[in-house]
């Protein structure tokens with residue numbers, strides 16, 4: 001069976017969390033597509049949101065994870081791309097509902113605001129939950145464009 005690729009991208013403030021989650025994903029058998037950043041040098045989060053959005057919109061990967069200091073800037077930037085539904089989550093319930101109701105395809109996390117164990121719980125919920133579908137959720141998600 002071919003391992004599902006999961007893309008990750010972060011700025012310098014999300015580097016540590018992104019690396020921790022990449023390691024977990026590889027250990028869990030996913031193919032990790034790490035789009036950087038790869039050092040603590042200061043970078044601009046929109047550039048990494050754009051890289052992540054490009055691989056999701058192209059269909060190369062179905063799901064991705066983005067991290068900046070708060071998760072706010074990088075999720076705003078990612079959501080400017082048509083077809084990206086990035087959900088900024090700080091608990092597993094939000095991550096589960098982002099999949100069930102919003103069919104989120106990108107999980108956004110705050111590397112400076114959310115603990116790594118909570119982030120791990122968010123990621124498990126995000127990857128382990130299907131879109132609920134049904135007429136009302138499907139209609140609403142379609143309206144997102």
Ligand code: RB5
Pocket residue numbers: 011013014045068069070071072073074
């Ligand atoms: C970088 O210092 C910080 O502003 C960025 O990671 C993020 O939190 C922006 O939303």
